[in-house]
Amino acid sequence: MSENSRAKCSARSGPTVGAEVEKKVLEENKTRILSEHEECSVCLQSCIHPVLLPCNHIFCFLCIKGAAQRDRRCALCRTEIPNEFFKNPNLVPVIDKKTESRKESSHRWFYEGRGGWWQYDERSNKDIEDRYIKKEYKFEVQIAGSLYVIDLENYQQINRNDPSRRRKIKRDVSPPDLKGIAGLKISSESRNRSQICDREGADGGSAEETPTRTSTSTRTTSTRTSTRASETSTVDVLSESSTAAGGRREADGTD
Template sequence: MAEAVENLVTVPQCKEKGDNMECAVCLQKCIHPAQLPCGHIFCFLCVKGFANQNKRCAMCRQEIPRDFIEQPNLLEPICTEKTEVCDDSFQWFYEGRNGWWKYDERANEEIEQIFQLGIPNFELIICGELYIIDFANNVQHPKRDSTRKRSIKRDKITNTKVVGVAGIRTV
């Protein structure tokens, strides 16, 4: 039985696809891949979503340490350089407790595409929860609780002091 458990936690659930890893939760390319103590790897926001809901790995059900979200084991560094995007391009930000945070690359692209189409609001999955992005009021909120609003903004990276990216502190 111990051998079966050992094999279970060492088999990566992020499938290799060239240079990309696929997350077993969202079934997309891993964004900010984070490895849990059990060895399983998921997108950081996917980990944050299931860690906030049940505190256990989505694959093997092993408990996730309380401090993992604050101190994740990221497999790739977070780029903090302002040169990572063209100075003339816009980025989407949401306001957290300590300042402005960048959305991850995938969410940023989706938000920008919908914004460019002139659609006033749309639904976006963040941390496994459905959120409403409301361009008319520049807010986001969980679909199930419209009282939990956060400000959002579209700005140039050079104009905004950024605390982190997608819940990962970089300063």
């Protein structure tokens, strides 16, 4: 075979091999995070809503979103993050047996968005709920690299660096106009299932078994679900994320 023929064959096979290698690397990363308690290199805590960047590094969605507002590069290898990544992030599911078995209050904290409510991420929700129980009515929380004042007397979230930027907050079971969690949109099917589980739990019923009807309507079956599974594994990978044109949007969760 001549050198020109080899070069042509190499040119044809190169991208294919590269794509296969990239696919394999992505699958290995997904398998790894499914079986381990991945630590985010930004907050140095276990990942919440972990996303896999094109460079194959994993971070909390809110952590890398906040970091990208200052410098749109990976916090580890400095590889540039595509502008469209936060519109369609590669969200990786996590299996966490501890959170699956842990009992939590059916009430959660939400902040107002355009046309609905966003649920706080698990860590921020726990922080606010703990302060609420202790009757601490004004405190600061860090979300996506920014500091916010939580005012539980007036039920507001205030940007500490720009007090004119405020959002209403509330403690609720699951509002009907729930948009998603921490800026990640949730599908309507998942939202409805989560609301049924939450309300049953709040009413003292079983929040683990939710009846579902088959497409042929022949029988009603019970499928075991958990509120935590609904929040972490059924979140749609669409998000209303910050873009260059929307740089003034807050890192804590879009409109």
